[in-house]
Amino acid sequence: MVLVSACLLGEACRYDGRSQRSERVLAALADKDVIPVCPEVASGLPVPRPPVDLRGGTGVDVWAGRAVAVERAAGIDRTEAFQQGARLALEAAQRFGATVALLKEKSPSCGSQRVYESGQLRAGEGITTALLRAKDITVLSDEDL
Ligand code: SF4
Numbered sequence: 001m002v003l004v005s006a007c008l009l010g011e012a013c014r015y016d017g018r019s020q021r022s023e024r025v026l027a028a029l030a031d032k033d034v035i036p037v038c039p040e041v042a043s044g045l046p047v048p049r050p051p052v053d054l055r056g057g058t059g060v061d062v063w064a065g066r067a068v069a070v071e072r073a074a075g076i077d078r079t080e081a082f083q084q085g086a087r088l089a090l091e092a093a094q095r096f097g098a099t100v101a102l103l104k105e106k107s108p109s110c111g112s113q114r115v116y117e118s119g120q121l122r123a124g125e126g127i128t129t130a131l132l133r134a135k136d137i138t139v140l141s142d143e144d145l
Pocket residue numbers: 005006007008013014015037038039040041104107109110
C-alpha cells in the first residue's frame with residue numbers, strides 16, 4: 001500500500017490546473033495498491049490556485065512554528081490550510097496502513113529533497129512530507145525512480 005501524490009497519477013490538481021502524470025511512477029506502481037492524495041486540494045484549496053512558497057525555512061520549520069507557507073505574489077498566509085492537508089494525508093496513510101509514500105518533488109507540500117523557499121530551490125522537505133516522516137512513514141521522491 002503506497003500513498004502517492006495524486007498529480008503524479010494524472011489528477012489535474014496542481015496549482016496551475018495541470019497534472020504531473022509520470023509514466024515512470026505508473027510503471028513503478030503497477031503491482032501496488034495506491035492511495036492517491038493531494039494535500040492541498042484535500043484542505044479545500046481550489047484548482048487552479050496561486051503558487052505558494054515556504055518562507056523562513058522548510059516543512060520541518062513550519063511544524064516548529066519557525067516558517068510559513070505564503071502565496072508567492074500576494075503574500076497571503078496559507079500555512080493553516082497546508083498543515084490541514086498534511087494531517088489529512090497522514091490520516092489516509094494510517095487508515096489504509098501505508099508505511100511508504102511516493103510524492104512529487106519540489107512541492108511545498110510533497111517535496112522530499114528540495115523545495116522552494118522565498119523563491120529559491122533549496123534542500124529540504126515540504127509540509128506534508130515533514131509530518132509523514134515524523135510519523136515514521138518513508139517518503140520517496142518521484143525523481144528517484
Ligand atoms: S500538493 Fe502534492 S499532490 Fe497536490 S498538486 Fe501539489 S505536489 Fe501534487
